[in-house]
Amino acid sequence: MPDKNSFQKFLDNFKSGVADLTTLDVVTLTGEIDISSSMPGDPKKIDLQELYRHIEESASVEGKLKVVSFTHIDFDCDVVNFVESGLGEAEQALLEAHREIVKTSQETRQAMAKFIRELLPY
16 A cells, blocks of 8 residues: 555645646747757767757757747636737737647647546546
8 A cells, every 4th residue: 555655746746737737838939049069979960869968968058038928827717918018020920929829739738638538437
């Protein structure tokens, strides 16, 4: 039989998973990011998985980012939405892309919830 700490850990992980599945955060940023990293090995061959691992472990990042839009949606449909004021034409296009990402993300979450419901016995 599992001990009390194992059960509490399970509950904490379950609550965290439910919170992650039932909330949605979309942040649209603009700006510049410079990633500096020197890869060991043959520069003519690129192993994308190795490159990604190397960037995660040892790359330095410099830059400046600006939030164009931020959307947070809770399970009960409470929504917080931020949009930068005074958007130019380029930022307006980013805002439209942000709206599409929010819509697509909501549809994906709904499809995932339906899939999970179909897997669970009644």
